[in-house]
Amino acid sequence: MESGSLSKWKSAFPGLAAFILLTAIMIFPMESYQSALSGLNVFLQSVFPALLPFFIASEIMTGLGVVDFLSILLNPVMKPLFRCPGNSSFIWVMSMTSGYPTGARLTAMFLKEKKLTALEAQRILMFCSTSGPLFMIGAVAIGMMGTREGGMVILISHYAAAFLLGLCFRYYRSRNYRCRRPKMPHKPLYSEKKPSSRTILHQALLALDCARKKDGRPIGRLMGDAVRNSVNVLLVVGGFIILFSVVTNLLMHLKIIDWMASLAAIPMKAFSIDVPLLRALTGGLFEVTTGSKLVSETAVTMQAKIAGVSFVIGWSGLSIHAQSASFLSGTGVKISIYILGKFLHGLLAAVLSLPFTALLYPEAMAASKPALVASSPVGWKEAFLCSIGFLLTALLMLFLFIVLSRIWLQIRKIFYQGKRQL
Numbered sequence: 001m002e003s004g005s006l007s008k009w010k011s012a013f014p015g016l017a018a019f020i021l022l023t024a025i026m027i028f029p030m031e032s033y034q035s036a037l038s039g040l041n042v043f044l045q046s047v048f049p050a051l052l053p054f055f056i057a058s059e060i061m062t063g064l065g066v067v068d069f070l071s072i073l074l075n076p077v078m079k080p081l082f083r084c085p086g087n088s089s090f091i092w093v094m095s096m097t098s099g100y101p102t103g104a105r106l107t108a109m110f111l112k113e114k115k116l117t118a119l120e121a122q123r124i125l126m127f128c129s130t131s132g133p134l135f136m137i138g139a140v141a142i143g144m145m146g147t148r149e150g151g152m153v154i155l156i157s158h159y160a161a162a163f164l165l166g167l168c169f170r171y172y173r174s175r176n177y178r179c180r181r182p183k184m185p186h187k188p189l190y191s192e193k194k195p196s197s198r199t200i201l202h203q204a205l206l207a208l209d210c211a212r213k214k215d216g217r218p219i220g221r222l223m224g225d226a227v228r229n230s231v232n233v234l235l236v237v238g239g240f241i242i243l244f245s246v247v248t249n250l251l252m253h254l255k256i257i258d259w260m261a262s263l264a265a266i267p268m269k270a271f272s273i274d275v276p277l278l279r280a281l282t283g284g285l286f287e288v289t290t291g292s293k294l295v296s297e298t299a300v301t302m303q304a305k306i307a308g309v310s311f312v313i314g315w316s317g318l319s320i321h322a323q324s325a326s327f328l329s330g331t332g333v334k335i336s337i338y339i340l341g342k343f344l345h346g347l348l349a350a351v352l353s354l355p356f357t358a359l360l361y362p363e364a365m366a367a368s369k370p371a372l373v374a375s376s377p378v379g380w381k382e383a384f385l386c387s388i389g390f391l392l393t394a395l396l397m398l399f400l401f402i403v404l405s406r407i408w409l410q411i412r413k414i415f416y417q418g419k420r421q422l
Contacts, residue, residue, distance in 0.1 A: 028250060051387070058090075058102075061090075069211075070086055074089045091128045097390040097397070100130075100288075104327050104328060107333075118333055131288075132390065147302065149360065150364060157353040248290050260282045287317045295308040306353050
């Protein structure tokens with residue numbers, strides 16, 4: 001009986017929350033309008049021009065078979081590191097350079113194309129759902145906090161935490177699990193013995209050619225589909241940004257975030273965390289940009305600001321979680337595990353930022369006042385040009401990763417051959 005009653009409440013909760021939101025918008029129409037306008041401005045000025053080149057490029061590269069090429073070439077590296085197939089390297093690099101929600105979107109796309117299993121996708125999301133350097137250094141560190149050195153600490157802590165989390169989650173449901181081999185275009189070219197680097201490269205090129213023939217779309221149609229699909233996905237992202245901008249500002253206007261911060265301050269007294277910083281972190285639970293701005297405006301040391309912003313960016317906010325859930329819906333990926341991973345990412349990034357700050361930015365240990373730097377958003381032209389630059393950087397990083405991986409595998413092969421001869 002109690003189970004049935006709980007199930008009814010779970011079913012009624014989304015409708016009740018939507019009704020409360022609609023009522024709040026009707027009571028505070030001006031505040032809702034201003035917050036929606038602010039969210040739309042962030043989307044048009046920063047998010048849309050920053051993510052569009054990456055989304056289009058990823059669609060084109062997938063259609064051209066580049067992902068299948070990487071899957072075979074980098075499988076010997078990604079498999080022992082994260083117990084994930086080689087194509088996860090593409091998601092990893094694109095997520096690091098473009099930011100949220102590229103990692104979740106590419107993971108969902110590969111899942112639907114059966115390039116990944118749900119278990120592999122669950123692991124990939126632990127280290128491939130990251131923020132981009134343009135947001136961490138440009139928008140937050142320089143624009144809000146007025147420090148370039150702090151931005152480097154935030155960036156290093158964020159990516160180091162994601163890498164360590166990926167290593168930890170390689171053991172997630174690892175019992176009796178074997179990372180499946182990438183599908184080969186022709187069986188005779190593949191043997192159970194470990195192939196040489198030349199054979200692997202040859203197989204990777206065959207896989208690229210096979211994937212391109214299987215796709216079959218002319219290059220003009222492929223580019224048109226890539227632009228169309230990318231714009232449609234970004235419209236969904238923009239809708240979530242505007243919605244959560246309204247929700248976050250209404251919660252702040254109604255003092256609900258202050259009330260939540262007061263409740264959280266009770267168990268947090270043992271950790272000597274100030275109530276203003278807790279209020280800023282509570283705002284960051286809902287939306288990453290708002291939370292970062294609130295943390296940057298608190299009167300605490302710069303080290304505490306860096307740690308707080310590192311947590312907020314690692315957690316990424318319910319807005320990003322909702323966007324990721326919309327992409328991953330129906331794929332078999334557990335959103336609860338993904339959200340737990342993002343919470344751990346935020347905690348780990350905040351903890352790592354403390355020694356990194358002491359090492360790289362010792363001036364941040366002194367008392368700090370709220371930043372007086374205007375947090376003017378980056379113009380859409382600058383965001384678009386920076387996005388193109390980061391895209392080229394991503395491709396270069398991918399190329400260097402392939403070269404270094406092949407060198408490492410060749411050295412390991414020579415080492416084991418020498419050891420066997422001895």
